[in-house]
Amino acid sequence: MNYFDVSAVQADFPILGRQIRGNNRLVYLDSGATSQKPNSVLDAERDFYTQHNAAAHRGAHQLAEEATELFESARERVAAFIGSKVDEVVFTKSATESINLVAYSFGNAEQGSRFHIEAGDRIVVSEMEHHANLIPWQELARRTGAELVWLSVSDDGRLDLTNAESIINSKTKVVALTHQSNVLGTINPVNEISKFARRVGAFFVLDACQSVPHYAVNVKELDVDFIAFSGHKMLGPTGVGVLWGRQELLDEMPPFLTGGSMIETVTMQSATYLPAPKRFEAGVPNMAQAVGLGAAIDYLNRIGLEKIHQHEVQLTKACLERLSQIPQLKIVGPSDMELRGGVVSFTLDGVHPHDLGQALDQYGIAVRTGHHCAWPLMKRFKVVATTRASFYLYNDLADVDALVSGVERARDYFLGR
Amino acid sequence: MELDSLYQEVILEHYKRPQNKGLLPNQTVQVHHVNTSCGDEITLNLKLTNGVISEISWDGVGCSISQASTSVVSELLKGKSSDAALSVIETFQAMLQSKGSDRGDESILEDGVAFAGVAKFPARVKCALLGWMATKDAISQSLALTGNNAKKEQK
Numbered sequence: 001m002n003y004f005d006v007s008a009v010q011a012d013f014p015i016l017g018r019q020i021r022g023n024n025r026l027v028y029l030d031s032g033a034t035s036q037k038p039n040s041v042l043d044a045e046r047d048f049y050t051q052h053n054a055a056a057h058r059g060a061h062q063l064a065e066e067a068t069e070l071f072e073s074a075r076e077r078v079a080a081f082i083g084s085k086v087d088e089v090v091f092t093k094s095a096t097e098s099i100n101l102v103a104y105s106f107g108n109a110e111q112g113s114r115f116h117i118e119a120g121d122r123i124v125v126s127e128m129e130h131h132a133n134l135i136p137w138q139e140l141a142r143r144t145g146a147e148l149v150w151l152s153v154s155d156d157g158r159l160d161l162t163n164a165e166s167i168i169n170s171k172t173k174v175v176a177l178t179h180q181s182n183v184l185g186t187i188n189p190v191n192e193i194s195k196f197a198r199r200v201g202a203f204f205v206l207d208a209c210q211s212v213p214h215y216a217v218n219v220k221e222l223d224v225d226f227i228a229f230s231g232h233k234m235l236g237p238t239g240v241g242v243l244w245g246r247q248e249l250l251d252e253m254p255p256f257l258t259g260g261s262m263i264e265t266v267t268m269q270s271a272t273y274l275p276a277p278k279r280f281e282a283g284v285p286n287m288a289q290a291v292g293l294g295a296a297i298d299y300l301n302r303i304g305l306e307k308i309h310q311h312e313v314q315l316t317k318a319c320l321e322r323l324s325q326i327p328q329l330k331i332v333g334p335s336d337m338e339l340r341g342g343v344v345s346f347t348l349d350g351v352h353p354h355d356l357g358q359a360l361d362q363y364g365i366a367v368r369t370g371h372h373c374a375w376p377l378m379k380r381f382k383v384v385a386t387t388r389a390s391f392y393l394y395n396d397l398a399d400v401d402a403l404v405s406g407v408e409r410a411r412d413y414f415l416g417r
Numbered sequence: 418m419e420l421d422s423l424y425q426e427v428i429l430e431h432y433k434r435p436q437n438k439g440l441l442p443n444q445t446v447q448v449h450h451v452n453t454s455c456g457d458e459i460t461l462n463l464k465l466t467n468g469v470i471s472e473i474s475w476d477g478v479g480c481s482i483s484q485a486s487t488s489v490v491s492e493l494l495k496g497k498s499s500d501a502a503l504s505v506i507e508t509f510q511a512m513l514q515s516k517g518s519d520r521g522d523e524s525i526l527e528d529g530v531a532f533a534g535v536a537k538f539p540a541r542v543k544c545a546l547l548g549w550m551a552t553k554d555a556i557s558q559s560l561a562l563t564g565n566n567a568k569k570e571q572k
Contacts, residue, residue, distance in 0.1 A: 362419060362420045370454060378456060384458075
């Protein structure tokens with residue numbers, strides 16, 4: 001069933017017209033790593049540079065006004081997209097920077113501050129985190145002497161919450177969790193887990209990189225304090241990420257990166273800082289990229305996130321069903337569609353993911369192979385690596401067909417010889 | 418087909434029947450190398466006897482290229498002096514970093530020339546080099562160690 005005109009969508013993405021390794025049609029199944037960009041996003045970025053380029057928030061000339069206006073209107077679009085106040089949206093260079101911003105800001109908080117973290121405190125993550133939501137907390141724990149503890153993952157790829165209450169104990173200052181696993185596709189029951197965090201007064205940081213691009217995420221409905229996501233995974237340019245935080249927290253948190261734009265007053269010896277979001281946006285911002293992200297959001301809104309989600313569910317379901325029929329293939333992650341996004345990881349007995357990915361590439365099919373920046377999760381499932389297909393609005397059932405027959409062909413290539 | 422230029426029969430043969438796989442004891446040094454982009458890892462034991470590589474044994478997990486390549490290097494360098502071995506490794510490395518222009522000298526590299534095609538796949542060069550770089554590291558460490566021991570004995 002068609003939830004929207006997929007071929008019209010495909011026509012908006014010039015790269016999908018490319019031929020790969022000879023004259024193969026590009027079958028792009030790596031949107032979990034980065035999405036492709038529609039013309040409207042490329043045009044918006046180019047239009048910014050050709051018509052409006054100037055440093056936002058500086059200067060009294062017309063271009064500076066226009067640049068500021070465009071940059072701030074991108075912020076408004078992001079805010080509307082996630083249901084937040086405009087000043088709660090901080091532009092960063094990436095989701096990775098967004099998470100580091102929170103971790104370093106907490107690390108900079110002095111004793112007495114509610115953000116201060118010290119030995120004896122606890123930081124809780126999960127075993128399914130992307131390195132971007134693991135290493136910043138490892139480092140914060142190392143610098144402060146706090147203890148890093150984690151929720152484990154069950155065999156079916158779900159978070160094990162049986163002992164969540166004892167793990168998220170009264171010493172816990174931060175709970176950092178992914179909304180959807182970039183490897184397993186598992187969508188975590190965020191509000192169920194944040195109850196444990198609320199009970200002990202811990203801050204809740206949500207890595208929303210794999211959720212915000214694919215289905216409606218509204219911060220008013222999520223009981224969390226911060227969410228981080230990246231522009232390039234949601235049709236936007238690289239070099240722009242978002243941190244959303246509750247305003248009363250952002251306005252009180254110490255800065256992370258310091259310099260121009262983020263100050264209120266400066267003397268030779270000290271400075272005071274602006275409230276959020278400017279407090280966290282030192283330097284001339286990534287204006288063209290933010291504007292491109294605004295155009296990406298317009299594009300997603302035009303299609304409708306609910307329809308995009310339904311479309312991806314349909315593809316993922318078909319993919320899981322068909323791949324499961326290959327005898328040598330094992331799905332890593334939930335095998336049903338309950339609380340699951342459009343990411344399918346698998347292994348093929350006797351064929352290493354790197355070799356499988358190489359063969360698929362030869363047929364024009366782009367998948368991700370490796371540890372997916374989630375090394376601990378690979379160890380948890382006792383695999384070196386997996387092959388991952390991830391879907392987005394421009395994929396269709398022909399892409400699923402191509403993947404399935406590509407996997408079978410690769411299997412015969414390596415195991416048949 | 419281009420896939421065949423990467424996956425030569427020799428490579429798949431070594432992948433299916435890896436040589437010197439399974440760690441032997443009494444090594445001079447043990448090294449552990451990881452391909453950070455894909456998580457492949459190998460542990461390699463090297464025994465240096467009077468400046469000659471008397472044993473190379475290894476264990477690990479990884480793709481066909483990394484496993485076959487480690488099998489080849491372990492077979493090729495056994496019995497060679499450390500200097501000769503380092504020079505062969507240099508030849509192999511040059512071939513892989515040539516982007517396909519250096520087809521490799523079979524009289525030096527033997528089965529190793531099967532990896533010439535890998536040079537055209539930049540993402541796989543690290544896979545092919547994993548075992549070789551581990552061996553190079555193991556030789557250097559062994560030399561440093563035996564050198565130090567020799568100095569100690571002189572004292």
